[in-house]
Amino acid sequence: MIVCVAVVGHQNNPLYIQSFTEADDALKLHHIVHCSLDVVDERVNNPKKSGPMLNETFLGLLYPTDNYKVYGYLTNTKVKFILVTTDLDVRDADVRNFFRKFHTAYVDAVSNPFHVPGKKITSRIFAERVSTIVKSFGLNSAG
Amino acid sequence: MAREVSEICMDSVLAEMVASYCNRFYANKPDLAARRIEAIGYQVGHQLSERYTMERPRFSDHLEAIKFICKDFWSEIFKKQIDNLKTNHRGTFVLQDNKFRWLARMSVDPSADNGSNEDSSATVAESKAAQAMSMHLYFPCGIIRGALSNLGIPCAVSADMSNLPACSFVVRIKA
Amino acid sequence: MDPAKTPLGQMLLDEITPVVMVLSTPLVEEACFKNGFSFLQMLTPFCSFHNIDVPVRTASDQPYRLQKFKLRLFYASDVRKPDLEVAKEHLKQVITEAGEKELSELSLDAPEISHVLESSESGNTPSWLQFFNKELIRVVSFSDHEAFDHPVACLLAVSSKDEQPINRFVDLFNTNKLPSLLNDGVMDPKILKHYLLVHDNQDGPVDRATKILAEMRGTFGTSDCALLCMNSSSDSPVKHEDNPWASYNSNVSPGQDLGCFLNIDDVNEIKDLMQDLSSKHIIPSMEQKIRVLNQQVSATRKGFRNQIKNLWWRKGKEDGVDSINGPMYTFSSTESQIRVLGDYAFMLRDYELALSNYRLISTDYKLDKAWKRYAAVQEMMGLAYFMSDQSRKEAEYCMENAFNTYLKLGSSGQQNATRCGLWWVEMLKTRDQYKEAAPVYFRICGEDILHSAVMLEQASYCYLMSKPSMLRKFGFHLVLSGDRYNKCDQVKHAIRTYRSVLSVFKGTTWSYIKDHVHFHIGQWYASLGMCDVAVKHMLEILACGHQSKKTQELFLGDFLQIVQKTGRTFEVSKLQLPVINISSLKVIFEDHRTFGSLSAANTKEGLWHSLEEEMLPSFSAAKTNWLELQSKLISKNYRDSNVCVEGEAVKVNIEFSNPLQISIPVSGVTLICKHSPSTSEVTSGTKNDIDGKCEELTTSRDLSSDNSSFLVSEVDFLLGGGETTMVQLSVTPRDEGTLEILGVRWKLSGTIVGFHNFEFSHVKKNTAKGRRKGKRSPNENFKFLVTKSIPKLQGSIHPFPEKTYAGDLRHLVLELRNSSEIPVKNLKMKISHPRFLNIGSPENIKSEFPSCLMKIDSVPSGANANPSNMSDTVFLFPEGTSVQGVTPFSWPLWFRAAVPGDISLYISIYYEMGDISSVIRYRTLRLQYNLQVLPSLDVSFQISPSPLRLREFLVRMDVVNKTASESFQVNQLSSIGSDWEISLLQPPETIFPSLSLMAGQAISCFLTLKNCRRILTFEDTGSSISMPIRSDIKLVPQGSEDPVYNMSSEPLVNFHHYERQQQEFSHEPLGDLNTVDFVLISRPLQSDTNASFSDPPHVMSHHACHCSTASTGPISWLVDGPRTLHHDFSASFCEINLKMHLYNSSGATAFVRINTLDYTVTGGQLNPLSVVQSVTPSDNQAGWHDITPVNEVKVTSNVTGSQPGKSLSLGSVSPYIWSGSSSTNVHLEPMSSAQIPLQICVFSPGIYDLSNYVLHWNLLPEDRGGQDETRQPSGKCLGYTYYLTVLQST
Secondary structure, three states, X not given: OEEEEEEEXXXXXXXXXXXXXXXXXXXXXXXXXXXXXXXXXXXXXXXXXXXXXXXXXXXXEEEEOOOOEEEEEEOOOOOEEEEEEOOXXXXXXXXXXXXXXHHHHHHHHHOOOOXXXXXXXXXXXXXXXXXXXXXXXXXXXXX | OOOOOOHHHHHHHHHHHHHHHHHHHOOXXXXXXXXXXXXXXXXXXXXXXXXXOOOOOOOOOHHHHXXXXXXXXXXXXXXXXXXXXXXXXXXXXXXXXXXXXXXXXOOOOHHHHOOOOOHHHHHHHHHHHHHHHHHOOHHHHHHHHHHXXXXXXXXXXXXXXXXXXXXXXXXXXXX | OOHHHOHHHHHHHHHOOOEEEXXXXXXXXXXXXXXXXXXXXXXXXXXXXXXXXXXXXXXXXXXEEEOOEEOEEEEHHHOOOOOHHHHHHHHHHHHHHHHHHXXXXXXXXXXXXXXXXXXXXXXXXXXXXXXXXXXXXXXXXXXXXXXXXXXXXXXXXXXOOOOOHHHHHHHHOOHHHOOHHHHOOOOOOOOEXXXXXXXXXXXXXXXXXXXXXXXXXXXXXXXXXXXXXXOOOOOOOXXXXXXXXXXXXXXOOOOOOOOOOOOHHHHHHHHHXXXXXXXXXXXXXXHHHHHHHHHHHHHHHOOHHHHHHHHHHHHHHHHOOOOOOOOOOOOOOHHHHHHHHHHHHHHOOOHHHHHHXXXXXXXXXXXXXXXHHHHHHHHHHHHXXXXXXOOHHHHHHHHHHHHHHHXXXXXXXXXXXXXXXXXHHHHHHHOOOHHHHHHHHHHHOXXXXXXXXXXXXXXXXXXXXXXXXXXXXXXXXHHHHHHXXXXXXXXXXXXXXXXXXXXXXXXXXXXXXXXXXXXXXXXXXXXXXXXXXXXHHHHHOOOOOOOOXXXXXXXXXXXXXXXXXXXXXXXXXXXXXXXXXXXXXXXXXXXXXXXXXXXXXXXXXXXXXXXXXXXXXXXXXXXXXXXXXXXXXXXHHHOOOEEEEOOOOEEEEEEEEOOOOOOEEEEEEEEEXXXXXXXXXXXXXXXXXXXXXXXXXXXXXXXXXXXXXEEEOOEEEEEOOOOEEEEEEEEEEXXXXXXXXXXXXXXXXXXXXXXXXXXXXXXXXXHHHHOOOOOOOHHHHHEEEEEOOOOOEEEEEEOOOOEEEOOEEEEEEEEEEEOOOOXXXXXXXXXXXXXXXXXXXXXXHOOOOOHHHEOOOOOOOOOOOOHHHHOOOOEEOOOOOOEOOOOOEEEEEEEEOOOOEEEEEEEEEEEEEOOOOOOOOEEEEEEEEEEEEEOOEEEEXXXXXXXXXXXXXXXXXXXXXXXXXXXXXXXXXXXXXXXXXXXEOOOHHHHOOOOOEOOOOEEEEEEEEEEOOOOOOHHHHHHHHHOOEEEEEEOOOOOOOOOOEOOOOHXXXXXXXXXXXXXXXXXXXXXXXXXXXXXXEEEEOOOOOOOOXXXXXXXEEEEEEEEEOHHHOOEEEEEEOOOEEEEOOOOOOEEEEEEEEEEEOOOOOEEEEEEEOOOOOOOOOHHHHHHHHHHHHHOOOOOOOOOOHHHHHHHHHHOOOOOHHHHHOOOOOOOEEEEOOOEEEEEEOOOEEEEEEEEEXXXXXXXXXOOOEEEEEEEOOOOOHHHHOOOOOEEEEEOOOOEEEEEEOO
């Protein structure tokens, strides 16, 4: 299951961090997300694999912690999406799919006139959309 | 996903915005009005770029971003691409649209401004007309600037409409 | 670079060196202990040689010279695997000591991340870590599967004092005391022995020793024996500059100096001994052994045949024992030999040889599944690769392989894994692969929490060192290690790590983590008892609005707890709880402007300004800041600082808001003030730095308690979660001088004092006050010159209604008090809305209301009521009115709620001081009253000329009761205007059957308005305006006792005057004679419904002004003549004479032309009809008006070309002709009338409508042309219907 999703602004400032666990591990997740930014920077600054994968928004698996998998996504506007999941076998397609939906949700969220650019995303609608996306994660292609 | 907006409605909104800023809020303070309109454009561009750059690889350099503006971005907004792109390879780009949509319906004849059309006041009228026109260009300038800076390219954008309806936008990227 | 120079190289050269086992007799030790160390310690410093320069020739035949060489000495008792528990204890010891050392620099601030980055590794990695690692590696020394820890030689030391030393030598080396390594066949017990006879010179001459030496030589062979004489300096203790032992003995008491009895000869002797031992014996013997082993190995294993054989053999013993560390290998087994060979080669730096052998053996071990040995060999291979500086990949591969293999072994392999990992890490580090090194550290840390803490910390430094540095991971691992440190209560280390974490998160918005870090640091410091620092950190997280409620409570709770622990009250600048909204800051003070209420103080200065302009003394009329103008009269520094008056409070409004969800008690909110008696040091007072203020505020505090130079108010309040409150604080100066408001202080939940200095917020401050003050340097806003006390008026208007109905007319009293003894004089007053508030005259102060409005029948008291003096100008109180002492000065006011809505009235009263001595000569009292006026009666009038009589009009009055509940009684209607006289058509009973107007009810009634003016000529029209005649009619039934209200009584006249001004229409020329004003007097019936009112209104007056009568244009006319007549048509046709009366009601001369048309020209009769119908609804209010002719006339009058009268008598009209002139011209003077004779002829009996004539009129343009533009200069009217019936006379 997806443990946490996060949006991090282009100055590496957290815009939205939502954990989907009952456990009180918010701090840990914050740390994981925060650390993953290092990996994102690394990926972007010296992209190992070139060719078609070059400069793709989807950064793939950032790093596996002991019991999490952290995926990253970097938009053109240098906004990072981080996905932390506990699933062991995650299909790349699912993650890509997730990020695409998530991105649309994000775009709509920042188009909200009450959203201040660079500030935390507080829109309730966005939160709801995200949670539905998270719920639907991996289901559509599971069968 | 394809949303449609009545184009004329868009135009009217734009015109009304310009009018209300130039004649109502900041009458006789044109530079202020210009700045406000530009700021609005900036916001719009900021958001549009967020939307239109979805589903595409990140730009590796400035030129790519500019090209994006010329091609996809422009055609998203104006249903056509920029007709001509020039650069001096030192951070200045000139985007020319031979028939800029938002000026298409616009025509200012100097005599219309003031009843008298003597040659003496003609030049004055000309300049006034030009200014009135340019007011409508701050918005698109702002859009371009907003889009680019959201793509991580801080820049200054100015517009030149010396030969209408062609209109060229000059993008100076801040080093 | 040379691998030997790298840190790892150094480490290996120290760690992997030949071991010499030392055996000594107690006497030897005794001799050494005189010098403060053991025998071994004595030798240790001389065991490492930097250029020993020994030629070495190992298996490979090219010789090389060994420069750096080191021996490791161990007592036989120490040559065994260290006990794990002991080792752990030891390591813990190490860490704790380190922690103690760290504590010293804990108190200083966390390092800037930038510094951390640019400083080298040694810069930010604590030095003790290296030491710790070394110790950690030592844990696995003397393992039996590695040969480099096995002693290569044995040094036996016997004292010359021992009796029969030979035997001593023998039984020193008897097996039962020897370490297990030698006994259980892990290593070859036959090792090189060296016999040393130690002679203490203090025990006597050396000759005995030499004798023994000779004897030894006899028994043990000449070369292996040596004599060491020591403690030569018997007499005076020797001081060794740069004591060689110091660095080796950690636990040495500073008092004794080591080797005090060893003079220089002794030291040299020891040096020579060791040199000799290593170069002449150990190295050669190792060479020897290498060569031998090499031959054996090559004999057994080199060559194809051997390989095959080996393989077969391995296969054969496949089913042998395989425990975790594989089968047991004795020293004689080929495998051990190869291993020994490899290690020896390694120790002699013949890495090629070592490597080849290791490779050889590793395969064997692998086949044997002797994993531990396999791993060990892999490890050595890696090191060998590294030292021989060839293929890095190989080296790392080996290390990783070894590491993993060790880990696979589980707990037994753990220590080895750790060591291997450390070496691996070093290897990576030397190649700047910090990023790769970090994970290794991460993997090293096993189940031992403490160790893993250290490892994680080292890992974090690796992330820091990696290029580009990964700060976030650095921070994360520091946090992890910090937690672990904390778990094994190494709090100091925990703090250390967390503090460096802070540097990572400084200035970022990752508040969640930041708070966590700060919070824990705070807690830990508190646990160490360093509460001040703890508080410092805790303060960071107080305003944690983003945290959950629970967390907030936790934070706040712990914070307060810690603060209490410190036992003293902290004073924190810019305490974040509660948040001060500086932009809300507002200073209200009264220099010469005094305010009746807070609302008055809050209203714009500009408004008062415009109000007071003409009241204030002449110089202040200038628009500039008039305070400074006033201060022109006085000393310089009065100009640029505010003035306040001794004994009068300066108020400051500040907004406190609580970011948390939990409520916080705030107490003792006071202003920090500073009073300096002299006005001279104004400027010096402003510039004192922050700590200066700290002591300032403390002083000001206790000062304020006793009666000091000023008094500050104290406010306590409880801020609920997310609440925001505006607090008003005040300071009251008691002496003249300079008063400065420095800031505000408060006490958070009784424990911690926060204060906020205003100085720092210039800019915001300025904007906040920009309105009230002109241009002035912002910090001056807090500085006041205190002048000695001067009188101050308090004023109030009572009873002032908050809420009333429109038209309500009241009698109020303005009361002024002057508490001080000094009188004030020259009072002036200005009222913002004279329409609402009027100044009465002193005589009617005690005349009771409303009866004073009643008409005294004898003489109309219109005399005193003269609107002209009641203009909007300043009202000057009569000469010599001076307010003083206890007796209040009161003055009557008239109040009338003119229009519905929320209105605030501003009244400013100017007064001057009795004595001129004070700085402030005059003051103004500013009163503001807010009032809500509800709509009550809505009165509207329509006037239209009556067709019947000239200069007489029909008036329709529509009264609507707009209230929800009130019902009113309409008392009286008065017309005010030039010579108008109004009279009822119906008796009032018919109009108001219920005598009252219920809520929402609307009535209309008709009145006739008659202009009773005789035809005037110009000269006396003027007078008629100035003295308007009023006519009143009672709308209550006759005989009811209600009196008639006197329209000319003072308040009514005045208010009417303002109403007139207000309702004036632009196009109405002033003094137009055709306009009339109506005043309707009504009274609410005393109903109990209006509980919302303090006191219900008594009299209400509704004014409708400028109702114009000239709706039909300036010209009115009337056709006069017979209505029916009999005529004998058989005789002749009938001639009828008519008269037309014309009246010019305008102020200008008019030319009128009457054209009579013939009946034939009546084409298109239909559309007038339709017009009539289409028009009539348009001006229909009550929907029932069309029966009255008035409206029809109106219609015809303003809809040209429509003649409804004719339209109905269409067919029946029989022709007639106008006899006489078809067009007549008349010239009409203003206000004059004329008569024109008309004549028609009819030829048959019938009914005739004589309406087809047209009046053309135009007015002469006049000098007063300006206002006349809007009004039409000329016009055309169609005739009225006039039915004439002619009958055949019989």
